[in-house]
Amino acid sequence: MSGAPRTVGGWTGYGFAHEACVYDTDAAVRARVLPFVEEGLDRGEPVVVVAGDAVRHMLDAALGKRVDDLEVYAPSDSFWFGGHETLATYYESMQPLLEAGVPWRLVGEPTWLATPGGEVWSRFESVANVAFADFPYYSLCLHDRRRLDPALVRAQLRVHPTVWDGHQPVRSPDYQPTEAYLRSVEPAWSAPPAEHSTLGITDVVTARADLRGWLDTRTVPSRASEVLLAVYELVTNALRAAGAAEVAQWTDGMHVVWQISDGGPGFDDAIAGYVPPPPGLESGRGLWLARSLADDSTLRGTAAGTAVRLLFRHDEVVRRQMAG
Amino acid sequence: MGRLKVLERAAGLAPGDHGSxxxxxxxxxxxAVTEYFAEGxxxxEQLVYVGNGPEGALADHLRGLGQRERxxxxxxxxxxxxxxxFDGTAPFDPAARAEEFWRQADQAVADGYPGLRLLGDVTALVAxxxxxxxxxxxxxxxxxLMAGSTATGLCAVDQRRAGNSWARAAAVHGIQHLTSGRSAFAVRLSGETVDLVGEVDIANTADLVALLEAVRRATRGPLRLRLADLDFIDVGGTRALALFEQDMAAHGRPVRFEQLSRAALRTLRLFGLGEAP
Structure with missing residues (x-):
């Protein structure tokens, strides 16, 4: 044994390591990725690669037939389904590796960061630090500075505990713990405006009919079914937790906001609803679904219980964006 | 199989219809009984009222029916x-009762009627x-067997006596009259194909579980579960479908989910169910 592998710093195969490699030349990304992949293959570790065309072409040329030994070898474009679904897809693809119980390596290049809506992925990178903390893999995330807005690169440096300094993985000076990062990018938790509508719900039998009648006059028309499902799931959570739910609705700039609150025991878990539901049928999925349907969301434990805010863009805003 | 039809009045029913x-x-x-039979x-049509109470009382239920005496x-x-x-001395025999229903339907046609129109109050059985x-x-x-037949059937349930079970009896029918704002769904069976239509949420998930259990009893082998006309299903209802699928598979009876509506697609994906997109 020669001690810790050279390309993964102090990672010994236990727990999750999460590195951002920001590069600006093809030579730089080759210098980081190729040894990382070759070392993994040499050690018999499963190696997963989800990357853009340039990185995969480089690996094709350098590895030759050895690309067939990669556990997964997929283009990044095939992996983007929005933040929630994409993290869930990663999670699902990891299940066989988790069951096998061996450490593995991942090269991930989230090229979707540069696409409309793709910036939300930084939140899920941050969530992975907590949700996958016990998973035995090293995730090397590639970011091409030539393609990404500087703000996106800065965000990546805040959500990866480790960065590549050109020679070795080092601690990221910009790293923020998950909860602090999420709170900094989620909608601010300001008081609702004085003018807002509320609906109290206590009857599980008529909950959805009550809600539908109320939402029909307030919803975002093109998203009506998504709004109903998302709000309804949180209402039923509240009814189970506290026996009563209150739904409030108001407009905040480009968004219509729905706040669902209850007087239950409450929790203030910033990553709740970001983490993919685990395998098995018993775990809750309502909050995850609600947050995935909304354009944005945030959650707070309050003195009274728990409150979740779901934000959906105005139809008019959506139309302008599509026309523009 | 078509969408769930909600009845406001006991009218507009035709041969082949089977409602609750x-x-x-x-x-x-x-x-409602009077309007139903006035249409028949x-x-x-041959009109048969199997009601709750002695025959004299049943006639009184129909006192508003024109030409009642004739x-x-x-x-x-x-x-x-x-x-x-159903006097309670012997268990209710589903096969025998179904046979009796179709015997009456055939007899009605043999007697020169265009078809049989039956209303049965099944409250005692539901309770x-x-x-x-x-x-x-x-x-x-x-x-x-109703589709394409000359028979028209309506099953009545008194919610006050049947308790929460009334909704389970209702959900076997694609045509339903409801008295509250609660959600409604129907499970229809045709061969080994099941159609789940309407809306499933926290208010009726337990009813769905009971109906799926009835489907299991009434069928053999693999099932196709079609969801084309499922207008709403929440996470809890979808979990019930997933548990059903898992349990059926454990008994060597795979369930294939087909024709997913947009509403169903969202939640079924959460449980890895349904057709590939």
Missing amino acids: WAYDDDAGFHR RDRG LLDSGQLRLHSVQDI DPAALPQLLDYEFGVDR
Whole structure:
């Protein structure tokens, strides 16, 4: 044994390591990725690669037939389904590796960061630090500075505990713990405006009919079914937790906001609803679904219980964006 | 199979229709029975009312029915007390009752009527936990043969006496009259194909579980579960489908989810169910 592998710093195969490699030349990304992949293959570790065309072409040329030994070898474009679904897809693809119980390596290049809506992925990178903390893999995330807005690169440096300094993985000076990062990018938790509508719900039998009648006059028309499902799931959570739910609705700039609150025991878990539901049928999925349907969301434990805010863009805003 | 049809009035029903009528006040129910049979009278159909109470009381339920005496005297309208048929001394036999239903339907045509129009008050069976599973089996057995037949059927349930089980009896019918704002769904069975239509949420998930159990009893082998006309299903309802699929698979009976509506697609994906996108 020669001690810790050279390309993964102090990672010994236990727990999750999460590195951002920001590069600006093809030579730089080759210098980081190729040894990382070759070392993994040499050690018999499963190696997963989800990357853009340039990185995969480089690996094709350098590895030759050895690309067939990669556990997964997929283009990044095939992996983007929005933040929630994409993290869930990663999670699902990891299940066989988790069951096998061996450490593995991942090269991930989230090229979707540069696409409309793709910036939300930084939140899920941050969530992975907590949700996958016990998973035995090293995730090397590639970011091409030539393609990404500087703000996106800065965000990546805040959500990866480790960065590549050109020679070795080092601690990221910009790293923020998950909860602090999420709170900094989620909608601010300001008081609702004085003018807002509320609906109290206590009857599980008529909950959805009550809600539908109320939402029909307030919803975002093109998203009506998504709004109903998302709000309804949180209402039923509240009814189970506290026996009563209150739904409030108001407009905040480009968004219509729905706040669902209850007087239950409450929790203030910033990553709740970001983490993919685990395998098995018993775990809750309502909050995850609600947050995935909304354009944005945030959650707070309050003195009274728990409150979740779901934000959906105005139809008019959506139309302008599509026309523009 | 088509969408769930919600009845406001006991009218507009035609041969091949098989509906349920939940009620919670007697006067309203008697008006519904009268309207139902008035439509059948105008069609010239054989009318059979299996109601709750002695025959004299049943006739009184129909006091607003025009030509009632002529219909009774001619035999076009027949009244039976449900207590005479289901007296509690023997278990309810789904196969025998279904056979009797179709015998009456055939007899009506043999007697020169264009078809049979029957209303049965099944409250006593719905209220009896031991009899309810057999009633569901019976309803599935009848429902799968109704389409294209000359018979029209309406099953009535008094919610006040049947308790929460009334919705389970209703859900075997693609046509339903409801008395509250609660959500409604129907499970229809055709061969080894099941259609789940309507809306499933926290208010009726337990009913869905009971109906899926009835489907399991009424079928053999693999199932196709079609969701084309499922207008809403929440996470809890989808979990019930996932548990059903898992349990059926464990018994060597795979369930294939097909024709997913947009609403169903969202939640079924959460459980890894359904067709590949």
